């Protein structure tokens with residue numbers, strides 16, 4: 001079982017562009033087109049499957065909002081931070 005992170009650990013480990021929202025971390029990625037957002041979401045889905053750790057993604061025109069939490073642990077864990085950082089890598 002992955003341990004739930006403390007408030008201090010969460011603050012320290014938040015990847016660039018991500019914010020904490022209760023037991024979730026969230027980032028809204030911006031794109032020049034809807035299809036660019038779809039492409040990003042597809043790539044993120046592949047990373048999620050690889051990690052067997054799945055975000056909530058809301059796709060709208062020019063934006064993809066991504067939310068992560070560890071359901072099995074009932075809070076935020078290293079799995080969330082690691083996957084968020086990997087999402088940043090395919091965005092930049």
Ligand SMILES: C[C@H](O)[C@H](O)[C@H]1CNC2=NC(N)=NC(=O)C2=N1
Pocket residue numbers: 052053054055068069070071072073
């Ligand atoms: C059985 C359990 O739901 C699975 O092992 C995985 C699936 N994907 C998951 N995704 C997220 N975000 N949290 C989980 O706890 C989780 N668990």
